[in-house]
Amino acid sequence: MIDVQRLRRSFGPVVAVDDIVFKVQKGDVLGFLGPNGAGKSTAMKMLACFLKPDSGTATICGHDIITDPIGVRQSIGYLAENAPSYNEMTVGGFLNFVCDARMIKGQARKKALDRVVPLCSIESVYHQTIETLSKGYRRRVGLAQALIHDPQVLILDEPTDGLDPNQKFEVRKLINGMAKDKCIIVSTHILEEVEQICTRTIIIARGKILVDSTPQALIEKHKCSLDEVFRKITSTKKTA
Amino acid sequence: MNGFLSVFKRELKGYFATPVAYVFLVIFLFFAGYLPFKDGFFEIRQAELRLFFQSLPLLFIFMVPAAAMRLWAEERKNGSIELLLTLPITINQAVLGKFFAAWGFLGIALLLTFPLPATVYYLGHPDTGLIITGYIGSFLLAGTFLAIGSFFSAVTKNQVVSFILSGAACGILVYAGMPTTVNYLSTMLPANVVALIEMMSIQSHFDSILRGVIEVKDIAYFIILIVAWIGACTVVLEERKAA
Numbered sequence: 001m002i003d004v005q006r007l008r009r010s011f012g013p014v015v016a017v018d019d020i021v022f023k024v025q026k027g028d029v030l031g032f033l034g035p036n037g038a039g040k041s042t043a044m045k046m047l048a049c050f051l052k053p054d055s056g057t058a059t060i061c062g063h064d065i066i067t068d069p070i071g072v073r074q075s076i077g078y079l080a081e082n083a084p085s086y087n088e089m090t091v092g093g094f095l096n097f098v099c100d101a102r103m104i105k106g107q108a109r110k111k112a113l114d115r116v117v118p119l120c121s122i123e124s125v126y127h128q129t130i131e132t133l134s135k136g137y138r139r140r141v142g143l144a145q146a147l148i149h150d151p152q153v154l155i156l157d158e159p160t161d162g163l164d165p166n167q168k169f170e171v172r173k174l175i176n177g178m179a180k181d182k183c184i185i186v187s188t189h190i191l192e193e194v195e196q197i198c199t200r201t202i203i204i205a206r207g208k209i210l211v212d213s214t215p216q217a218l219i220e221k222h223k224c225s226l227d228e229v230f231r232k233i234t235s236t237k238k239t240a
Numbered sequence: 241m242n243g244f245l246s247v248f249k250r251e252l253k254g255y256f257a258t259p260v261a262y263v264f265l266v267i268f269l270f271f272a273g274y275l276p277f278k279d280g281f282f283e284i285r286q287a288e289l290r291l292f293f294q295s296l297p298l299l300f301i302f303m304v305p306a307a308a309m310r311l312w313a314e315e316r317k318n319g320s321i322e323l324l325l326t327l328p329i330t331i332n333q334a335v336l337g338k339f340f341a342a343w344g345f346l347g348i349a350l351l352l353t354f355p356l357p358a359t360v361y362y363l364g365h366p367d368t369g370l371i372i373t374g375y376i377g378s379f380l381l382a383g384t385f386l387a388i389g390s391f392f393s394a395v396t397k398n399q400v401v402s403f404i405l406s407g408a409a410c411g412i413l414v415y416a417g418m419p420t421t422v423n424y425l426s427t428m429l430p431a432n433v434v435a436l437i438e439m440m441s442i443q444s445h446f447d448s449i450l451r452g453v454i455e456v457k458d459i460a461y462f463i464i465l466i467v468a469w470i471g472a473c474t475v476v477l478e479e480r481k482a483a
Contacts, residue, residue, distance in 0.1 A: 045322070048326045049326065050482065051482050070328045073326055073327060074328045078326045080322045080326070082319055084319035084323045086250075086320055087318070088254060088257045093253075097249075097250045098327065100245070100250070101243060101327040101328065101329055102327065103328075
């Protein structure tokens with residue numbers, strides 16, 4: 001479903017993403033791991049068609065990110081870092097706006113809202129303005145917005161960042177529940193999360209993919225915890 | 241509902257969801273009402289709105305950038321531009337949606353000046369045609385300033401900077417055609433350059449509309465400015481959205 005071909009993006013002299021290549025299939029939950037500044041968010045923004053790559057391309061569900069960005073955006077649900085939204089809107093108003101933009105009308109809209117609002121546990125705040133919500137709730141609203149059109153592909157940038165342990169558990173449970181029918185890319189710093197929800201792992205540093213494997217395979221191969229595997233891979237490559 | 245309409249609806253509602261709209265409308269309507277009377281509405285002893293329309297360019301220089309500055313600067317600063325532009329909406333739909341919503345809001349502000357024409361109708365027999373063309377010209381003027389404001393809002397994340405730069409740009413366009421400026425420039429520049437500058441200023445086209453003559457060249461002037469500044473806004477946004 002996702003086929004990335006040599007994506008490259010620089011910001012001035014800094015090469016943020018350096019010719020990355022990978023594929024993701026339905027049923028995969030791909031964990032994007034890497035130190036800060038590795039290029040994870042940049043790669044995700046390119047896949048979500050927010051940034052244009054300098055070279056290379058990718059196809060998502062058959063749509064090319066360069067020639068058919070609207071098709072790509074229709075097929076994916078994207079949760080950006082820090083879950084941005086419009087502070088002065090209510091949760092309900094915001095979700096209705098997203099439905100407007102995604103052309104979900106009438107009965108279909110009612111069904112979508114009835115499905116997504118309990119799924120993300122935001123019934124209690126449905127009529128509150130977003131600026132009054134806590135970080136955890138804002139992230140849930142962001143998740144709801146990404147799920148509302150039931151996309152086949154989900155791209156989530158640090159979805160559990162800043163959530164309390166209960167909320168983290170809920171979001172991971174949510175992702176696990178959806179994993180079978182969808183193709184999900186999650187970027188995270190939380191290694192126990194990778195073990196819990198990801199079927200595959202890519203470790204990326206300085207814009208390059210260092211490892212493309214599964215969490216289990218990595219632990220077996222290096223015979224230590226994922227934490228140490230991460231440290232080993234990202235620090236040896238730096239000095240190499 | 242397609243991309244343009246969804247952004248338009250959201251933005252227009254957004255104006256009224258915060259104090260922005262109400263503060264703006266009260267201040268705008270107060271000055272729009274006050275200035276014509278200060279400039280001698282009773283003294284001229286004519287039932288017309290000429291003084292009202294003539295005070296609008298100056299009022300717009302201050303007020304329209306205030307309505308425009310939040311259009312893009314806030315989205316970029318807040319990060320919500322990343323949400324907006326990863327929805328299945330093209331950037332053109334987003335820019336036009338916001339622009340027309342803001343223009344619609346300014347249109348509402350102009351409509352709310354209805355007590356002034358009502359007063360003039362009560363006091364005498366004004367020329368209806370002049371009043372209509374006056375409002376059309378003012379609406380176009382507001383649109384032009386708004387397009388300039390949109391551009392500067394996209395250029396910076398700081399709303400204050402956007403306000404000052406848009407105000408300055410609008411001011412230059414208006415004052416370029418004023419008699420004092422023209423006189424000053426003609427001491428330095430050749431006559432045909434001065435004539436060119438005067439022709440490009442807002443004043444000459446706006447005055448011509450106020451006289452009741454709606455010529456293609458005047459409408460075209462405003463439309464070209466709007467299209468150019470909105471186009472520039474889109475280009476800048478495309479470059480800088482992730483910055």
